Amino acid sequence: MGSNQQDIVEAPVLARRRHLLDEALAGAGVRINGDRPWDLQLHREEALDEILARGSLGLGETYMLGDWDVQALDQFFCRILRADLTRLVRPWRNALRLLRSYVVNLQSRHRAFEVGERHYDLGNDFYQAMLDPRMVYSCGYWRAGAETLEQAQEAKLDLICRKLGLEPGMRLLDIGCGWGSLVSYAAQHYGVECVGVTVSREQQAWIHQQYPDLPISVHLQDYRSLDLKFDRIASVGMFEHVGHRNHRTFMKVAKRCLKPDGLLLLHTIGKNQRHSATDPWIERYIFPNGELPSAGQIGDAADRLLVTEDLHNFGSDYDHTLMAWHTNFEQHWDQFADRYGQRFYRMWRYYLLSCAGAFRARHIQLWQWMFSDRVEGGVDRVS
Known part of the structure; x- marks a missing residue:
């Protein structure tokens, strides 16, 4: 077959019909099969229909199947989130998911250990390879002049520890203590006795193995039984698993466990809009039953229980961490x-890269809230 005949046969295969996503992605400065690092390289045409029909879930699942690639996924997500392309998701899908979250307590006691089993128990050696030496699985603080991940996490x-004003002889509770990074650091550098709670058996085992000589005890339990x-009290990267139906309960537990004039530091990822659904791909594949809080929801939860002393946002540092x-x-x-x-x-x-892009686009935030137990005469007391 001559070259001209071959070109004629191959032309229909190489040609690709324009799709609604072409125009949408163009609004974010992204081209399908373009030559820039953030451009989407399409391997299966039908994936575009699946993405348009199923939004975030379709986007993530078709990527997992290898239907498309992007050299710089973090840049791709930063661009599409800044352009608010999530509006392409059919409204009824989010409406149904929001309704489900209000009707069903997705973070109930009997569901509490699911995220530990499915995510945090993947393998301590896996997380040890990905994280810093202290195994900190939350946002580092880079703006203090840190040059490495280890420095940012320390x-x-x-x-x-400084915000909490830790002093020798104090007792610190870490709700959702992870692999013991905070309790070990506080015990070593500030001379405090520490208690941690986790829903991960692997995390509990790691702490017992790594820090047998420190004044640390760690318990496999749901926070509601404290x-x-x-x-x-500190809670670092755990409140994202509490859910809006339980925000008030969490604050009541903190109130119940604080001594007079005690302090609570709440370190959490947060969303910009109160009434918005959890990303369905993240919930299905990464953090089951997860739900980011809004600033208003956190404030409502603490109302008449605790006093907000400080609110610190360094969400842009999460981009660097991820x-x-x-x-x-x-x-x-x-x-x-x-x-x-x-x-x-x-x-x-x-x-990892979609979340980095989301923080870079300021689509989600990282907050440290400081609360004190100084509310007097509140009508909604801890039961």
Whole structure:
């Protein structure tokens, strides 16, 4: 077959009909099959219809299947979120998901351990490879002059300890203590006795193994069963699992557990809009039953229970943190490829880089709230 005849046969295959997503993505400065790092490279035409019909869930699932690629996923997501392309998701889908979250308590006691089993118990060696030496799985504090992930995380831990005014002899409760980064740092550097609670068996085992000689005890339990007194309470990266139906309950538990004049530091990712649904892809594949709070919801939850003393937003630092985690993940992936497989690799890469783009676009935030137990005469007391 001559070259001209071959070109005629291949032309219909190479031609691609314009799609509604072409125009939408163009509004974000993204081209399908373009040559820039943030352009979408399409491998299966039908994926465009699935993305348009199913929004975020379709976008993530078609990526996991290998239907499309982007060289710089973080830049891609920053652009589409800044352009508010999420409006393409059919409103009724979000309406149904919002209704479900108001009718069903997705973060009830019997669901509390699901996120631990499905996410945090993936393997301590996996997280050890991705995180810093202290295994901090929350936003680092880079603006203090940190140059490495380890420095940024230690700066964040020290910032928390200083905000809480920790002194030797105090008792600190860490609600959602992760792999013990804060309690170990506080015990070592500030001489406090620490109690941590977690819903992850792997995290509990790690802390027992790593810090046998520190004044730390860690319990596998739901936060709602806490009923001991502490000078200070911290919760770092756990409130995202509480859910709006339980925000008030969380604050009541904190009130119940604080000594007079005690302080609570709440470190949480937050959303900009009160009435917005959890990203369906993140909920299905990364954090089951997760729900980001809004600033208004947190304020409502603390009303007449605790006094807001300070609110600190350093959400842009999460972009830097997630990119550092992604670098570590890529560098160590060969150790885990046989265990987790290619689908997991694409899922995890999508998770880390889409979240980095979301923080870069200021689509989501990172807050540290400081509360004091100084409310007197409140009518809604802890039961």
